Amino acid sequence: MDIATFISRFIPRKLWVPGFLLVLLIVLATLPSYAGSNRILFLSATTLMYIALAVSWAMFSGTTGYMSLAVAAFFGIGIYTTAILRPLVPLGVVFTAAGIVSFLIALLVGLVTLRLKGIYFAIFTFGLVVLIGQLAVYYDIHVLGVKGHPVAPTTYPIMYYCMLGLAVATVLVVYLIRRSRLGLALLSIGGNEEAAAHMGVNTTMVKVLSFAISAIFMGIAGAIFGARQSFIDPGATFSVGYSFSPVLMAVFGGMGQLYGPVIGAAIFSLLDYWLSGRFPNYYALIFGVILVLVILYMPGGLVGLMPKLRNGLGGVIAKLRKGNGAGQHANT
Amino acid sequence: MIEALPGVLINGCLVGGVLALIALALNIQYGVGRVFNIAHGEFIMLGAFITYTVYVGYGAVAGGIDPLISLAISGPLLFIVGFVLYRTLFTSLRTRAPSPAAFEGNSLLAAFGLIFVIQNVAILIWTGRTRAYNWEYDFPVPFAGTVFRFSQIIAFALAIVIGIVFYIFVNRTRLGKAIRAAAQDPATAGLMGININMVLALCFGFGALLAGIAGSLLSMYSSISEVMGLGYAIGAIIVMVLGGLGSIPGSFIGGFIIGIIGSIVTYVEPALVVPAYYALFLILLLVRPQGLLGK
Numbered sequence: 001m002d003i004a005t006f007i008s009r010f011i012p013r014k015l016w017v018p019g020f021l022l023v024l025l026i027v028l029a030t031l032p033s034y035a036g037s038n039r040i041l042f043l044s045a046t047t048l049m050y051i052a053l054a055v056s057w058a059m060f061s062g063t064t065g066y067m068s069l070a071v072a073a074f075f076g077i078g079i080y081t082t083a084i085l086r087p088l089v090p091l092g093v094v095f096t097a098a099g100i101v102s103f104l105i106a107l108l109v110g111l112v113t114l115r116l117k118g119i120y121f122a123i124f125t126f127g128l129v130v131l132i133g134q135l136a137v138y139y140d141i142h143v144l145g146v147k148g149h150p151v152a153p154t155t156y157p158i159m160y161y162c163m164l165g166l167a168v169a170t171v172l173v174v175y176l177i178r179r180s181r182l183g184l185a186l187l188s189i190g191g192n193e194e195a196a197a198h199m200g201v202n203t204t205m206v207k208v209l210s211f212a213i214s215a216i217f218m219g220i221a222g223a224i225f226g227a228r229q230s231f232i233d234p235g236a237t238f239s240v241g242y243s244f245s246p247v248l249m250a251v252f253g254g255m256g257q258l259y260g261p262v263i264g265a266a267i268f269s270l271l272d273y274w275l276s277g278r279f280p281n282y283y284a285l286i287f288g289v290i291l292v293l294v295i296l297y298m299p300g301g302l303v304g305l306m307p308k309l310r311n312g313l314g315g316v317i318a319k320l321r322k323g324n325g326a327g328q329h330a331n332t
Numbered sequence: 333m334i335e336a337l338p339g340v341l342i343n344g345c346l347v348g349g350v351l352a353l354i355a356l357a358l359n360i361q362y363g364v365g366r367v368f369n370i371a372h373g374e375f376i377m378l379g380a381f382i383t384y385t386v387y388v389g390y391g392a393v394a395g396g397i398d399p400l401i402s403l404a405i406s407g408p409l410l411f412i413v414g415f416v417l418y419r420t421l422f423t424s425l426r427t428r429a430p431s432p433a434a435f436e437g438n439s440l441l442a443a444f445g446l447i448f449v450i451q452n453v454a455i456l457i458w459t460g461r462t463r464a465y466n467w468e469y470d471f472p473v474p475f476a477g478t479v480f481r482f483s484q485i486i487a488f489a490l491a492i493v494i495g496i497v498f499y500i501f502v503n504r505t506r507l508g509k510a511i512r513a514a515a516q517d518p519a520t521a522g523l524m525g526i527n528i529n530m531v532l533a534l535c536f537g538f539g540a541l542l543a544g545i546a547g548s549l550l551s552m553y554s555s556i557s558e559v560m561g562l563g564y565a566i567g568a569i570i571v572m573v574l575g576g577l578g579s580i581p582g583s584f585i586g587g588f589i590i591g592i593i594g595s596i597v598t599y600v601e602p603a604l605v606v607p608a609y610y611a612l613f614l615i616l617l618l619v620r621p622q623g624l625l626g627k
Binding site: 065067069112113116117118119120122123124126127130131134135137138141142240244247248251281282284285287288289290291292295296299 | 368370425428441445447449451453566570573604606607613614617
């Protein structure tokens with residue numbers, strides 16, 4: 001008896017997914033004990049970070065269709081919060097503060113821009129990265145009188161466990177939101193905002209709230225990432241690249257399902273690691289080309305390909321069966 | 333402060349003229365082509381680097397073509413790039429999109445990807461160093477207590493002239509009429525016998541052409557780098573929204589306003605220029621989201 005038939009015979013079907021997730025979680029939780037090198041640990045932590053970023057981005061932008069290009073802004077706010085608070089308070093407080101600050105700024109941005117047409121929102125978030133970066137540089141030079149912040153970096157296992165906790169929390173919260181009234185309201189806004197408003201959905205409140213919630217995870221991700229650095233320079237912290245990667249990952253994975261961005265982020269972080277080591281001069285270019293091609297040819301992402309793949313395979317299998325059973329009718 | 337004011341204001345107008353041309357280019361791409369081209373800054377960067385390359389030379393190839401003449405190279409080259417991009421990438425996005433809103437979202441993301449493609453190709457070609465060239469017309473002109481640069485005055489004048497020529501083109505020619513019709517209602521314009529895919533691609537090409545020329549003008553008086561595009565793109569977006577989507581005169585008025593505000597803020601505190609733009613943008617979104625001359 002092979003393992004597939006064993007599983008299908010002794011484990012009820014509805015336990016497959018939870019069982020798989022449990023095994024995955026145990027493997028991930030024990031990773032530092034057998035990872036061997038810090039490099040693997042850092043790579044895994046980065047992968048988990050991108051999962052959190054892509055999933056939280058897709059929660060808002062994927063469902064509503066409001067393109068937020070501000071992931072880097074909230075991520076940067078998290079890093080900068082670490083730079084300011086790390087010498088003063090314990091790590092837990094730093095992460096909480098990063099989440100709260102990101103939430104509040106997102107709330108403010110959302111309240112001002114989300115009442116308007118979608119394109120204004122995209123415009124504003126696009127420049128938000130530069131705006132907040134400049135303000136941070138200004139605050140550094142003119143108020144604090146410093147150029148960058150040296151910080152005491154945490155260890156790799158701490159970073160890893162924090163990112164693992166964050167990724168699990170993000171996926172869990174987004175899973176719950178998708179099943180809640182809020183999730184339904186978000187989907188209805190994506191379908192037809194006017195109709196949703198007429199059905200009694202408070203569209204502005206729903207958009208602003210979910211945008212701000214998604215910013216919490218981005219801020220905390222930045223704070224954990226920043227805590228591993230030994231020197232934080234606000235000029236280099238706010239880079240549009242951090243907005244680009246999660247968007248690319250979510251679009252590649254597909255935003256129709258929760259697991260789409262997770263798969264996209266996992267594949268792309270590993271690809272990023274491999275390509276940046278191998279072709280350091282070309283990898284940003286390659287990713288740009290991939291994003292354009294994915295939007296052009298795979299608008300539903302990997303998740304969108306699944307039903308097609310299944311139909312295709314199903315068709316092939318059905319044909320084979322038909323061919324075996326009634327060979328003489330194959331031509332009719 | 334007061335005695336410096338005329339100089340600051342004139343400088344603001346000089347900056348604003350080129351900014352207006354950049355915004356005008358973006359306006360034609362979004363107003364007609366419906367592509368919110370956030371990769372706009374990369375076309376500007378390409379224009380600047382083409383001028384630099386034909387003037388200074390590339391590797392063993394000698395340059396020597398005057399920046400003023402290079403406008404006739406950078407403009408058409410970028411027109412071809414823009415036209416081909418729209419005919420291939422954006423047209424197939426447009427025909428596949430279930431709704432105009434979906435097309436706007438997808439083309440925005442595609443343009444986002446283009447930023448990384450164009451920027452990194454440019455870095456591969458020009459190695460990612462900040463550059464500038466010495467130009468014979470780049471001499472100081474003292475006026476009103478401040479020293480201006482003659483190159484900047486030339487760039488300003490050319491930007492204004494090109495903007496006016498484009499305005500006349502859109503308002504007085506047959507093709508311009510087709511462009512205005514396509515901007516109002518692409519489907520109906522198509523029914524009236526306008527080759528809509530062609531007109532939209534032409535508009536995107538014109539936007540890229542103007543961006544390339546603006547980049548060439550910028551290179552005459554400021555240093556250039558492969559990552560210069562983002563700042564100009566954001567400036568152009570704010571000017572376009574300020575002036576009103578789809579309005580050519582609006583882009584010019586917006587350009588001068590942003591140029592003057594930027595110049596004043598730079599005089600007081602250079603680090604706060606971008607925050608000042610954003611403050612203006614925020615007020616605008618709250619008070620008059622359709623812009624000064626928008627419908």
